[in-house]
Amino acid sequence: MAKLAFRLNNVPVEEADLVRSLLVDQEIDFYETTAGRWGISVAAIWVKTDEEFTRARELIEQFQVGHSRAMRDQYTEDVNAGRVxxxxxxxxxxxxxxxxxxxxxxxxxxxxxxxxxxxxx
CATH class of the missing domain: 1.20.5 (Single alpha-helices involved in coiled-coils or other helix-helix interfaces)
Known part of the structure; x- marks a missing residue:
């Protein structure tokens, strides 16, 4: 049975694309659902098997740690440079x-x- 690996609601397009490419590079079989016409459904990336789910979650968590650190560093740099x-x-x-x-x-x-x-x- 499919498991929810990553919610896409309120996720920037660039981050979602990076997660998709990460899963494709690791050859993890997944599919996506959208939020629907009115935005009330779950926009998410789903993984089909339990083994792939565990691997996908580990990869996504590692990615998010690095990505959030990079985004915080970029924001700090922008603040210091006067771009904010x-x-x-x-x-x-x-x-x-x-x-x-x-x-x-x-x-x-x-x-x-x-x-x-x-x-x-």
């Missing part, structure tokens, strides 16, 4: 959008708190 925008840079780039978001956040907080405030008064 700061809050101030975002405000200067699009002040109308920035202020609109903060007004919406404030409105949600007020709408959420007013019933509680009215209950206790």
């Amino acid at each position: 925008p700061t809050l101030w840079q975002l405000l200067r780039a699009s002040p109308v959008i920035f202020i609109t978001y903060w007004l919406l956040i404030g409105a949600v907080v007020v709408i959420s708190v007013l019933p509680i405030y009215g209950y206790f008064n």
